[in-house]
Amino acid sequence: YLEVNTKENRYTAGFASTLRVCGSDKNIELRRKASALGDKVVQTVEINGKQGKAYTIEKYVAVSTSRDTSKDSVQKSADDELASFINRGMDDEFKNSIDNLDKMWSVSNICISGDEKAQKAIRFNIYLMLSSVNPDDEKVSLGAKGLHGEGYNGHVFWDNEIFNLPFYIYSNPKAARSMLLYRYNTLDAARENARAGGYRGARYPWESADTGREETPRWGLDYKGNPVRIWTGDIEYHITSDIVYAILQYVRATGDMDFLLNYGAEITFETSRFWASRVEYNRESDRYEINDVIGPDEFHEHINNNVFTNYMARWNMQRGIELFSMIKDLYPEHYGRLSKKLNLTRDEVEGWKGIASKIFFPHQNDDLVFEQFEGYFNLKDYVVTEYDDVNNMPVFPRGIDRVKLNDYTLIKQADIVMLLYILGEEFSLKTKKNNFEYYERRTMHKSSLSPSIYCILGLVVGNYKKSYEYLMRTAMVDLDDNQGNTSRGVHMASTGGTWQAAVFGFGGVSINSE
Numbered sequence: 001y002l003e004v005n006t007k008e009n010r011y012t013a014g015f016a017s018t019l020r021v022c023g024s025d026k027n028i029e030l031r032r033k034a035s036a037l038g039d040k041v042v043q044t045v046e047i048n049g050k051q052g053k054a055y056t057i058e059k060y061v062a063v064s065t066s067r068d069t070s071k072d073s074v075q076k077s078a079d080d081e082l083a084s085f086i087n088r089g090m091d092d093e094f095k096n097s098i099d100n101l102d103k104m105w106s107v108s109n110i111c112i113s114g115d116e117k118a119q120k121a122i123r124f125n126i127y128l129m130l131s132s133v134n135p136d137d138e139k140v141s142l143g144a145k146g147l148h149g150e151g152y153n154g155h156v157f158w159d160n161e162i163f164n165l166p167f168y169i170y171s172n173p174k175a176a177r178s179m180l181l182y183r184y185n186t187l188d189a190a191r192e193n194a195r196a197g198g199y200r201g202a203r204y205p206w207e208s209a210d211t212g213r214e215e216t217p218r219w220g221l222d223y224k225g226n227p228v229r230i231w232t233g234d235i236e237y238h239i240t241s242d243i244v245y246a247i248l249q250y251v252r253a254t255g256d257m258d259f260l261l262n263y264g265a266e267i268t269f270e271t272s273r274f275w276a277s278r279v280e281y282n283r284e285s286d287r288y289e290i291n292d293v294i295g296p297d298e299f300h301e302h303i304n305n306n307v308f309t310n311y312m313a314r315w316n317m318q319r320g321i322e323l324f325s326m327i328k329d330l331y332p333e334h335y336g337r338l339s340k341k342l343n344l345t346r347d348e349v350e351g352w353k354g355i356a357s358k359i360f361f362p363h364q365n366d367d368l369v370f371e372q373f374e375g376y377f378n379l380k381d382y383v384v385t386e387y388d389d390v391n392n393m394p395v396f397p398r399g400i401d402r403v404k405l406n407d408y409t410l411i412k413q414a415d416i417v418m419l420l421y422i423l424g425e426e427f428s429l430k431t432k433k434n435n436f437e438y439y440e441r442r443t444m445h446k447s448s449l450s451p452s453i454y455c456i457l458g459l460v461v462g463n464y465k466k467s468y469e470y471l472m473r474t475a476m477v478d479l480d481d482n483q484g485n486t487s488r489g490v491h492m493a494s495t496g497g498t499w500q501a502a503v504f505g506f507g508g509v510s511i512n513s514e
């Protein structure tokens with residue numbers, strides 16, 4: 001039995017484990033001993049084996065934590081579970097596991113004919129998603145590295161809502177609901193986070209764990225190993241509206257009004273309130289701006305009026321306004337409860353309307369290409385011309401200084417293209433086509449969140465060849481290790497992106513607003 005405590009929250013986790021040597025020979029086991037070797041606890045069993053004969057050794061492990069039971073009972077609960085596990089036997093457990101997986105596969109399998117590699121890869125990605133969430137736990141969510149590595153310390157990002165949630169919405173809505181309830185259960189921390197920045201309402205943290213507080217480390221290392229300040233926790237605001245987007249996607253697909261009225265609406269109102277306090281009024285131009293941010297493209301920091309951030313902030317407030325009047329008209333009890341709880345008045349919501357109508361967006365050029373943020377078109381322009389031989393991923397053009405990425409037009413990942421995908425109904429085909437062509441040549445895909453989005457938008461604009469390449473880049477991200485860091489954990493967002501590329505992209509499924 002091994003027991004550990006986590007450093008910060010003092011959770012206790014107990015692991016009860018044993019080995020069993022199977023077979024009818026009673027004297028097969030000679031001796032066994034347990035020892036602690038450094039930070040490893042090891043059980044050794046010595047057996048009296050005969051040459052040429054095969055033996056089966058089973059290892060049973062039961063885990064219990066102080067999240068499930070009181071601290072004092074963790075050991076007993078792990079021991080009891082282990083005893084019942086041994087009693088039922090491995091075959092029984094194995095059968096249960098197969099039955100459960102069969103059930104999950106029966107609603108989530110995707111068959112691709114004529115492309116064995118894509119078929120295997122899509123199943124690998126689905127398997128990671130099937131095995132990484134707990135639909136019965138509303139206090140946790142899916143970390144960026146799933147359960148497969150210690151990268152990002154298990155933290156939850158926007159990856160979860162924008163990339164993975166669609167898979168759960170359509171294959172396991174209970175899991176999707178629990179993941180969104182995790183955001184509801186951390187709403188107080190998001191309120192606190194907004195207050196700490198001098199704002200109102202609720203601002204979700206860029207990196208979140210069990211408490212819902214901002215967990216982004218302030219310092220990291222750049223690609224040369226030099227210390228570098230990490231700004232995402234301070235100024236990558238868009239996650240707040242991404243969560244509202246995910247809530248409304250979930251409700252649209254499931255019709256779960258109970259969730260909307262009891263949880264989703266409160267989040268939508270509090271986040272609308274946040275944006276109304278976060279925008280800055282520019283009197284001279286009579287417009288609202290959102291300055292000093294990082295958009296989805298994290299190569300550019302401290303930028304003003306990122307189209308994605310501003311658009312999603314406006315979208316968040318517009319949904320808040322709509323929801324307020326819908327609940328007022330149709331659900332008077334909820335209206336009374338929510339307006340009292342949040343002290344939310346019609347006047348405040350009218351204020352959101354005024355702001356939403358004057359949110360500023362940098363200009364679109366004559367070809368309808370959006371300037372990703374103010375001043376982007378004046379940066380030193382580079383385009384990608386080379387791809388590496390091993391993974392077919394973009395190579396930085398010659399002359400680029402990687403510590404000065406703020407100075408160039410090269411971007412890390414889908415940003416405008418992301419917006420054109422998630423709010424596709426709001427943009428013309430010509431806008432999508434021209435922006436895809438412009439930004440595709442300037443995107444380094446240094447985040448695994450990027451290829452799937454280019455795959456889907458590529459299909460929309462008719463670039464099928466590129467889309468297939470992007471599909472394989474996202475589907476193979478961990479199988480080929482094409483980001484070079486799978487040892488830190490798998491790329492969960494890319495698993496969800498792969499699913500979306502298959503279903504909403506190549507599968508052609510779309511849901512309109514009717």
Ligand code: IFM
Pocket residue numbers: 144152157158159296298447449493
């Ligand atoms: O959320 C992402 C971000 O968009 C790019 N860097 C990695 C994060 C976690 O996957």
